[in-house]
Amino acid sequence: MAATQTQSTPISLTPQRQPVSNRARFWIAFRRNRVALVGLAIVILLGLGAVFAPYIAPYDPIEPHYTARLAPPGGEFLLGTDELGRDLFSRLLYGARISLVIGFIAQGVALVIGMTLGMVAGWYGGWIDDLIMRTTDVFFAIPGLMFLIVWVTIFEPGPISIFLALGLIGWPGEARMMRSQVLGIKELDYVLAARALGAPAWRIMAQHILPNALAPMIVLATLGIAGVILSEATLSFLGLGIQIPTPSWGTMVQFGKNYLPTGQWWYAVIPGLTIMITVLGFNFLGDGLRDALDPTLYE
Amino acid sequence: MTLYIIRRLVQVIPTMLGIFTVLFILAYLMPGDPVRSVLGEEYKRLSPEVVEGVREQLGLNDPFLVRYVKFLGQMARLDLGKSFILKQDVWDIIGYRLPRTLQLMAGGMFVALIIGLPAGIIAAEKQYTWIDHVLMVIALLGVSMPVFWLALLGQMLFTQDKYGIALFPVAGYEQGSLIHMVLPSLILGTNLSATIARVTRSSMLEVRGMDFITTARAKGLPYRVVLLRHQLRNALIPIITVVALDIGYLLGGSIVTETIFNWPGLGRAIVPAIQRQDTPVILGILVFGAFLFVVINLLTDLIYALVNPRIRYA
Numbered sequence: 381m382a383a384t385q386t387q388s389t390p391i392s393l394t395p396q397r398q399p400v401s402n403r404a405r406f407w408i409a410f411r412r413n414r415v416a417l418v419g420l421a422i423v424i425l426l427g428l429g430a431v432f433a434p435y436i437a438p439y440d441p442i443e444p445h446y447t448a449r450l451a452p453p454g455g456e457f458l459l460g461t462d463e464l465g466r467d468l469f470s471r472l473l474y475g476a477r478i479s480l481v482i483g484f485i486a487q488g489v490a491l492v493i494g495m496t497l498g499m500v501a502g503w504y505g506g507w508i509d510d511l512i513m514r515t516t517d518v519f520f521a522i523p524g525l526m527f528l529i530v531w532v533t534i535f536e537p538g539p540i541s542i543f544l545a546l547g548l549i550g551w552p553g554e555a556r557m558m559r560s561q562v563l564g565i566k567e568l569d570y571v572l573a574a575r576a577l578g579a580p581a582w583r584i585m586a587q588h589i590l591p592n593a594l595a596p597m598i599v600l601a602t603l604g605i606a607g608v609i610l611s612e613a614t615l616s617f618l619g620l621g622i623q624i625p626t627p628s629w630g631t632m633v634q635f636g637k638n639y640l641p642t643g644q645w646w647y648a649v650i651p652g653l654t655i656m657i658t659v660l661g662f663n664f665l666g667d668g669l670r671d672a673l674d675p676t677l678y679e
Numbered sequence: 680m681t682l683y684i685i686r687r688l689v690q691v692i693p694t695m696l697g698i699f700t701v702l703f704i705l706a707y708l709m710p711g712d713p714v715r716s717v718l719g720e721e722y723k724r725l726s727p728e729v730v731e732g733v734r735e736q737l738g739l740n741d742p743f744l745v746r747y748v749k750f751l752g753q754m755a756r757l758d759l760g761k762s763f764i765l766k767q768d769v770w771d772i773i774g775y776r777l778p779r780t781l782q783l784m785a786g787g788m789f790v791a792l793i794i795g796l797p798a799g800i801i802a803a804e805k806q807y808t809w810i811d812h813v814l815m816v817i818a819l820l821g822v823s824m825p826v827f828w829l830a831l832l833g834q835m836l837f838t839q840d841k842y843g844i845a846l847f848p849v850a851g852y853e854q855g856s857l858i859h860m861v862l863p864s865l866i867l868g869t870n871l872s873a874t875i876a877r878v879t880r881s882s883m884l885e886v887r888g889m890d891f892i893t894t895a896r897a898k899g900l901p902y903r904v905v906l907l908r909h910q911l912r913n914a915l916i917p918i919i920t921v922v923a924l925d926i927g928y929l930l931g932g933s934i935v936t937e938t939i940f941n942w943p944g945l946g947r948a949i950v951p952a953i954q955r956q957d958t959p960v961i962l963g964i965l966v967f968g969a970f971l972f973v974v975i976n977l978l979t980d981l982i983y984a985l986v987n988p989r990i991r992y993a
Binding site for chain 1: 690693694697698701702705706708709710812816819820822823824825826827828831832834835839841842927930931932934935938949950953961964965968969970972973976
């Protein structure tokens with residue numbers, strides 16, 4: 381991108397710029413990206429909201445208020461209430477815990493599986509590579525949402541089974557990316573040097589390849605969290621995810637949709653909006669990280 | 680080229696075998712008693728011996744490996760079995776529902792391309808201007824929108840006069856009439872249009888810096904010709920990849936869209952099949968979905984090889 385901008389630099393007469401460390405360079409690039417900063421702010425706010433939910437939430441998320449059923453936003457209940465008179469704002473805050481925990485853990489599972497398999501495939505090559513990459517194809521081909529639906533009928537749709545399932549179906553992209561990273565890095569001189577010194581394969585992988593392959597994996601993981609949160613919400617919306625009374629955003633939309641025709645729009649619209657803002661936050665952040673970690677974009 | 684095609688075709692075999700294995704294990708682990716599903720109401724009235732007989736007849740008492748091998752044999756004969764509940768061949772169910780799902784997917788794809796391609800081209804041409812920024816933020820918004828929520832919003836705003844305008848019917852299929860297709864297609868296509876816009880932008884930018892574009896411009900070719908015939912055509916490969924990979928996504932998205940819009944496609948069939956433990960239908964649709972994905976990927980690869988000789992001889 382922007383190849384035309386980096387042609388011939390005139391000799392500068394001012395003193396040479398201090399060499400910049402990678403970390404500083406990353407921060408300079410990231411800070412300039414307003415969209416990425418917005419994403420970071422969204423993620424941090426959500427994280428704080430989830431962690432401090434018991435202190436911030438004005439009401440108990442499960443406690444009904446029968447005198448204030450389906451109260452509109454504003455007034456006593458900031459974002460209105462549901463059919464049992466439960467405070468939507470409090471439920472959204474507690475729902476953030478579920479969404480974020482599933483997002484991070486499921487993506488973590490996918491990342492660990494994907495990176496391990498991708499690294500082994502890329503490093504050893506040959507039939508091991510073939511075996512792993514064909515397995516990757518298999519998991520790529522299975523329609524994700526259908527797999528999830530079948531999975532939760534086999535194992536109870538609790539948080540653990542859901543993040544396991546999302547992790548199991550989510551790793552192929554990570555594995556492919558890791559493999560292509562390793563294929564590039566393993567030809568570099570410092571890896572050759574480590575081999576010449578007789579370092580065992582596992583140490584080369586852990587100490588030399590892993591740290592240098594990390595940047596694109598971080599980007600992929602950030603965007604992956606967005607995808608996982610969306611999948612969990614979809615599953616919950618279909619009634620197959622986190623079960624009531626635990627507040628989950630997708631489930632709230634599922635119940636809220638019944639009140640759309642009767643005019644209580646906030647019940648379905650606000651939780652949906654929350655999902656969108658959350659996913660958007662991670663997407664903004666991931667995009668910003670991608671640009672900031674890309675050394676070719678730095679002038 | 681022939682060698683490449685053969686090599687690529689042979690690769691499909693282990694992939695399909697892997698898919699069969701994973702899906703069979705899933706189906707094997709499904710809870711509940713299939714005999715109960717098969718017999719329905721009669722289950723309670725029949726004697727345990729008869730029930731046992733049915734179980735034996737269905738091969739449900741066979742050990743795991745025997746059932747697995749039988750299942751592979753079935754797949755090799757392209758036999759998807761019969762629905763436990765509808766007593767219908769699974770192929771007939773797919774044959775009835777697939778065209779409807781494909782119709783919806785085609786609608787979604789059409790929407791995605793008609794929005795995504797121009798948006799991506801314009802953003803690339805106006806790189807780093809406010810137009811580019813606005814388009815790309817909108818695209819990220821589109822990617823982040825939950826399909827089910829968007830569908831509900833669409834229904835709220837465009838199917839009744841209370842909050843919006845009654846432009847389209849709320850749901851239904853009605854022999855696939857165009858007016859019933861508009862809203863579900865729009866909903867299904869939104870996410871994908873955003874993805875296509877992003878890929879188109881970056882791909883167009885990448886091609887723009889290349890020498891043959893400069894040459895084309897230097898020759899004095901009109902802007903339009905350079906943009907569409909030289910630049911876009913060469914930028915198409917990554918776009919095609921994304922489109923091909925997202926066919927699977929469309930299939931998944933169709934579950935939600937079909938459920939909300941009561942569209943009689945494959946996605947609408949799998950949810951009740953799971954609730955009724957109709958294993959042959961579940962397995963059949965999953966196998967078919969995965970197979971579709973593999974075939975589309977194969978075709979994409981072959982098209983690349985046809986277009987780009989470097990891949991053929993790699």
